[in-house]
Amino acid sequence: GVRVAPLVVVPVLLAVSVYPGRFHASPAYIAGSMLAAALFAFGGRAPFAVSLALSVLCGGLLSAEAWGPAGLVPYLAALALAELAASQRPRWQVVTATLVWAACYITGSLFDDEQHTLIRVLAETLSFVGLPVVGGLYMRERFAQAERERRALAEEARQARRDERARWERQYRDEQAELARERIAAAGLAERVEVRVQDYREVAGEFDAV
Numbered sequence: 001g002v003r004v005a006p007l008v009v010v011p012v013l014l015a016v017s018v019y020p021g022r023f024h025a026s027p028a029y030i031a032g033s034m035l036a037a038a039l040f041a042f043g044g045r046a047p048f049a050v051s052l053a054l055s056v057l058c059g060g061l062l063s064a065e066a067w068g069p070a071g072l073v074p075y076l077a078a079l080a081l082a083e084l085a086a087s088q089r090p091r092w093q094v095v096t097a098t099l100v101w102a103a104c105y106i107t108g109s110l111f112d113d114e115q116h117t118l119i120r121v122l123a124e125t126l127s128f129v130g131l132p133v134v135g136g137l138y139m140r141e142r143f144a145q146a147e148r149e150r151r152a153l154a155e156e157a158r159q160a161r162r163d164e165r166a167r168w169e170r171q172y173r174d175e176q177a178e179l180a181r182e183r184i185a186a187a188g189l190a191e192r193v194e195v196r197v198q199d200y201r202e203v204a205g206e207f208d209a210v
Contacts, residue, residue: 003044006037010073017070029064032057033073040076047084051097054080059104063111074108077101078132085136086143094133102129173197 010033018024025033036057043050058074066073081101085094102125109121180195196203 004041006040006076010034010037010076013069013072017066017068019067025066025070026064029061029066029070032061032064033070036061036073036076040080043080047080047087048089048093048097051077051080051084052100055097055101055104059101059108062105062108075128077104078128081129082132082136082139085133086139087136088140088143094137098129098133105129170197 014025014030014033036054039050039053039057043053054077058077061074078101081097084097105125105128106121109124174197177195177197181190184190184193184195
């Protein structure tokens, strides 16, 4: 499925970034990239741990030399953070993972070979940390809203079944009461017997039998 896509996409990114005689990713970068892809692919049941691990790993990849599409690999950490924010995990996990990825992103950016101004670093951090969190939280709310609507529809369906059952039971009781009155009248006991559709516990007054 989608989760294992990095296992295919990452090798492709690394392969198309090889320019013989000019550039190729280092063995350490390739190993780190494949480890990041594996963590993302197989860590769906532990999004918090995966987000932290990818933040540290991808922060290191950011500081390494990469050219072309290979430079996109570290942003798997942003995808993992977005996934965590969209899940129903506790908010403290989202906050913690956000701070860790922000710290790792800033550190990795400052230690790479490019020249970064403070404004550029802050702008990139907002883009690659803030946007995944906002997007993930938006999806979390959408999922929660969909779940609330599903539960409301299910409750409406249950209530409709209860109402229908109650209506049928009232109709059945009324029909049985009318049949009893007819038989009592036919037996000449209409003056001595009263038929009520009523809970016996609510009956007041004196009577011979119920």
